[in-house]
Amino acid sequence: MEILKKDSQTKARLGKVHTPHGIIDTPVFMPVGTQATVKTMSPEELKTIGAKIILSNTYHLFLRPGHELIKKAGGLHKFMNWDGAILTDSGGFQVFSLGDLRKITEEGVEFRSHIDGSKQFLNPEKAIEVQMALGSDIVMAFDECIPYPCTYEYARKSTDLTTRWLERCKKALVTTDKQSLFGIVQGGMFKDLRKKSAQDITQLDLPGYAIGGLSVGEPKDMMYEVLEETVPLLPENKPRYLMGVGSPDALIEGAMRGIDMFDCVLPTRIARNGTALTRYGKVVIRNAEYAMDLSQLDPTCSCYTCTNYSRAYLRHLLKADEILGLRLMTIHNLHFLLNLMEEIRQAIREDRLIQYKKDFFSDYGYEK
Amino acid sequence: MEILKKDSQTKARLGKVHTPHGIIDTPVFMPVGTQATVKTMSPEELKTIGAKIILSNTYHLFLRPGHELIKKAGGLHKFMNWDGAILTDSGGFQVFSLGDLRKITEEGVEFRSHIDGSKQFLNPEKAIEVQMALGSDIVMAFDECIPYPCTYEYARKSTDLTTRWLERCKKALVTTDKQSLFGIVQGGMFKDLRKKSAQDITQLDLPGYAIGGLSVGEPKDMMYEVLEETVPLLPENKPRYLMGVGSPDALIEGAMRGIDMFDCVLPTRIARNGTALTRYGKVVIRNAEYAMDLSQLDPTCSCYTCTNYSRAYLRHLLKADEILGLRLMTIHNLHFLLNLMEEIRQAIREDRLIQYKKDFFSDYGYEK
Numbered sequence: 001m002e003i004l005k006k007d008s009q010t011k012a013r014l015g016k017v018h019t020p021h022g023i024i025d026t027p028v029f030m031p032v033g034t035q036a037t038v039k040t041m042s043p044e045e046l047k048t049i050g051a052k053i054i055l056s057n058t059y060h061l062f063l064r065p066g067h068e069l070i071k072k073a074g075g076l077h078k079f080m081n082w083d084g085a086i087l088t089d090s091g092g093f094q095v096f097s098l099g100d101l102r103k104i105t106e107e108g109v110e111f112r113s114h115i116d117g118s119k120q121f122l123n124p125e126k127a128i129e130v131q132m133a134l135g136s137d138i139v140m141a142f143d144e145c146i147p148y149p150c151t152y153e154y155a156r157k158s159t160d161l162t163t164r165w166l167e168r169c170k171k172a173l174v175t176t177d178k179q180s181l182f183g184i185v186q187g188g189m190f191k192d193l194r195k196k197s198a199q200d201i202t203q204l205d206l207p208g209y210a211i212g213g214l215s216v217g218e219p220k221d222m223m224y225e226v227l228e229e230t231v232p233l234l235p236e237n238k239p240r241y242l243m244g245v246g247s248p249d250a251l252i253e254g255a256m257r258g259i260d261m262f263d264c265v266l267p268t269r270i271a272r273n274g275t276a277l278t279r280y281g282k283v284v285i286r287n288a289e290y291a292m293d294l295s296q297l298d299p300t301c302s303c304y305t306c307t308n309y310s311r312a313y314l315r316h317l318l319k320a321d322e323i324l325g326l327r328l329m330t331i332h333n334l335h336f337l338l339n340l341m342e343e344i345r346q347a348i349r350e351d352r353l354i355q356y357k358k359d360f361f362s363d364y365g366y367e368k
Numbered sequence: 369m370e371i372l373k374k375d376s377q378t379k380a381r382l383g384k385v386h387t388p389h390g391i392i393d394t395p396v397f398m399p400v401g402t403q404a405t406v407k408t409m410s411p412e413e414l415k416t417i418g419a420k421i422i423l424s425n426t427y428h429l430f431l432r433p434g435h436e437l438i439k440k441a442g443g444l445h446k447f448m449n450w451d452g453a454i455l456t457d458s459g460g461f462q463v464f465s466l467g468d469l470r471k472i473t474e475e476g477v478e479f480r481s482h483i484d485g486s487k488q489f490l491n492p493e494k495a496i497e498v499q500m501a502l503g504s505d506i507v508m509a510f511d512e513c514i515p516y517p518c519t520y521e522y523a524r525k526s527t528d529l530t531t532r533w534l535e536r537c538k539k540a541l542v543t544t545d546k547q548s549l550f551g552i553v554q555g556g557m558f559k560d561l562r563k564k565s566a567q568d569i570t571q572l573d574l575p576g577y578a579i580g581g582l583s584v585g586e587p588k589d590m591m592y593e594v595l596e597e598t599v600p601l602l603p604e605n606k607p608r609y610l611m612g613v614g615s616p617d618a619l620i621e622g623a624m625r626g627i628d629m630f631d632c633v634l635p636t637r638i639a640r641n642g643t644a645l646t647r648y649g650k651v652v653i654r655n656a657e658y659a660m661d662l663s664q665l666d667p668t669c670s671c672y673t674c675t676n677y678s679r680a681y682l683r684h685l686l687k688a689d690e691i692l693g694l695r696l697m698t699i700h701n702l703h704f705l706l707n708l709m710e711e712i713r714q715a716i717r718e719d720r721l722i723q724y725k726k727d728f729f730s731d732y733g734y735e736k
C-alpha cells in the first residue's frame with residue numbers, strides 16, 4: 001500500500017490500498033454483505049454513499065448458494081452486480097461461532113450447517129478454494145478465532161494452529177486474478193502470544209495483515225492495549241485490518257493506533273432495529289418521543305435519508321414494518337460511518353486527528 | 369380528462385388526466401402505497417419505472433400515523449417524498465373487510481382497529497376530512513363495498529346508502545387544493561342496480577367515477593359483463609377507474625371495455641412471495657429449477673432487475689431472506705405492469721389493441 005501521510009501525534013496513517021477492483025482510501029470502513037448483498041442496499045446505493053470495498057463471507061456463500069454457482073456466474077462481483085472491491089472473510093470466525101456444532105482438528109473444522117444441520121467441512125485449502133471461486137480481491141486466511149476469556153494454554157496452541165493453517169492457505173492460493181491473501185494475527189489477550197503470532201505470520205511476507213480475535217467481549221481498553229502492542233509488530237508498508245470493529249469511537253481509536261481497515265455488522269444491524277448513529281449520539285427512532293418529530297434524523301447529515309425524510313416518517317415506516325424504513329435507516333448509518341472515515345482521513349491529512357477525536361467525542365457524548 | 373384517441377374495434381381510449389401533481393397518461397396502472405410507501409420501493413425507483421400516480425389509503429393512514437401528523441408535515445406528498453400524483457382510497461373497502469369487527473349505520477361505520485383493537489369511527493365527512501389533510505390529488509368517496517355473493521335486497525339497500533354517502537362526501541370536500549372527488553358505482557352483480565347507481569351518482573357531476581365491488585371473488589366473465597353494462601352509463605369525458613384490478617389479462621380486458629385507471633396490490637404482493645410476472649407467464653423464482661439458472665428473469669424485460677441480476681441470484685436472495693430480493697422482484701413486477709400499460713396505450717394509438725391482446729395472451733399462456 002501507499003502511505004500518503006502520517007499523523008504526527010498518533011500512529012494514524014493516510015493511505016491507498018490497490019485492488020483489482022479499485023483503489024481504496026484508508027483508513028476505511030467496509031460495509032458487510034454476508035450473503036452476497038449488503039442487507040437492504042443496492043450496489044448503486046453503496047456507491048452513492050461512497051463505499052469502494054465491501055466484505056462478504058466464505059462460510060455463508062459456501063453453504064448457500066454454493067461457490068460453484070458463483071464461479072459459474074463469473075465470480076461474486078458479477079453475481080451480485082458489484083464492481084468495487086470485495087474482501088471475503090474465510091469462514092473461520094463463523095465456524096467457531098457455532099460452538100458445540102463444530103469440531104476442530106489439525107486438518108480443519110467439521111461442523112453442522114446453521115441452515116439445514118447438514119455435516120460440512122472447512123479447512124485452509126477448502127476456504128481458499130471457495131474464495132478463489134468467489135474471486136474476491138482480498139482473501140482472508142482460515143484461522144481460529146480465540147474466545148474471550150480463554151486459558152493461556154488454549155490460546156497458545158490455537159495461535160500456533162492458525163499459523164500452520166496460514167502456511168497451508170498461502171500454498172493453496174494459486175490464482176491469476178491477483179487475489180491478495182491477508183494473514184490474521186491471533187494470540188487472545190496475551191501479549192507474548194500476540195507478539196509470537198505477529199512475528200510468525202509476517203515471515204510469510206503477505207500483502208496484508210489482519211488483527212483477529214478482538215471485539216469478542218473483552219473490555220475496550222484491553223482491545224486498545226492489544227492494538228498498541230500488536231500494530232508495531234506489523235510491517236509499515238502493508239495494510240492492517242482490525243476485524244469486526246465498527247463503533248464510531250473504536251473506529252477513531254483504531255485509526256489512531258495505526259489501523260487501516262475495519263468492518264462490522266453493527267451499523268447495518270442496529271439500523272434495522274431502528275437505531276440511528278448520529279453526530280449527537282444514537283437516536284432510537286422507534287421511541288414515542290419521535291412520533292410527531294418532523295425534523296431530520298441527524299441535523300448535520302447530508303445523506304439521502306436525512307435530506308428527504310423526517311424522523312416521524314422513519315418512525316412510521318418502522319412501526320408499520322415497512323421495508324423502506326429499514327433501507328432508509330441503513331443508508332443513513334452506513335453514510336454516517338463512511339463519512340466519519342472521510343473526516344478521519346481529512347484530519348490525518350491536516351494533522352489534527354487528536355483534536356478531531358476530542359470534538360467528535362464531545363458532540364457524540366462519549367465520556368472519554 | 370382529454371381523450372386523445374379511441375380504438376375503432378373496442379371501447380378502449382387513450383387519454384390524459386390532469387392532476388395538481390402532473391398529467392397521467394391513461395389507461396394507467398397505479399402502484400399501491402397503502403401505508404405511505406409502495407412496499408420496498410423508494411420514490412425515485414417508482415419514477416424510474418415510469419409511475420406518475422400511486423394509490424394510498426385513508427383507513428391505514430388515519431389509524432397510523434394519523435392524518436394530523438401528515439397534515440402538519442405539509443401533506444402526504446411531502447411526508448413520503450413523492451411529488452407525483454396520489455389517489456387515496458376512502459377506507460370504505462378496508463373497513464368493510466373487517467367483517468365482524470365493524471357495524472354499519474346510516475351515519476357511518478364503527479369498527480375496531482386492526483392494529484390495537486381500539487374503537488374507531490369513519491363516515492363520509494370523516495373520510496373526506498382525512499383525505500383533505502392528506503392532500504391527495506384524487507379523493508375517493510366513502511362507500512360500502514358489497515360482498516359477493518350477496519342478496520338482491522342487501523345490494524339494493526347498500527347501493528342506495530353509497531349514493532347518499534356520496535352526496536355527503538361532495539358536501540364535505542371544501543378544498544382550495546383542487547382535490548378531485550371520484551364517486552363509486554356499486555350495485556353488486558345486479559345489472560339494474562349497477563344502472564341505477566351509475567345514473568344516481570353521475571347526476572352529481574363529479575370529476576371522475578370508479579367502479580367498485582368487482583374482483584371480490586366473482587368469476588372474471590361476470591366482472592367483464594358488469595363492466596360492459598356499466599361503463600357506457602358513465603360520462604365519456606370523465607376518467608373511469610376500476611378498483612382493485614391488476615392482473616395482466618384483466619388490465620387488457622378492462623382497457624378494452626373503456627377503463628382508464630386501475631390499481632391492485634397483486635404485483636407487489638406476489639413479488640414479495642417470490643413470483644415474477646413475465647411476458648411468458650409467471651415465474652416462481654423460489655422453485656429449485658432456478659437454482660443454477662443464470663439467465664435473466666424475463667428475457668424481454670429492460671428493468672433494473674432483469675438488466676443486472678440472474679434468476680439464480682434472485683432465488684438466492686429470496687431463500688436467504690434478503691430484502692434486496694424483495695426489492696428487485698417488486699421493481700420487476702411493477703415495471704412489467706407499467707410497461708404493459710404503455711404497450712396498451714401504444715396499441716390504442718395505433719388502433720391494434722385486439723391484435724396486441726391476441727399476441728400478449730399467446731406469449732403469456734392465457735387460454736383466451
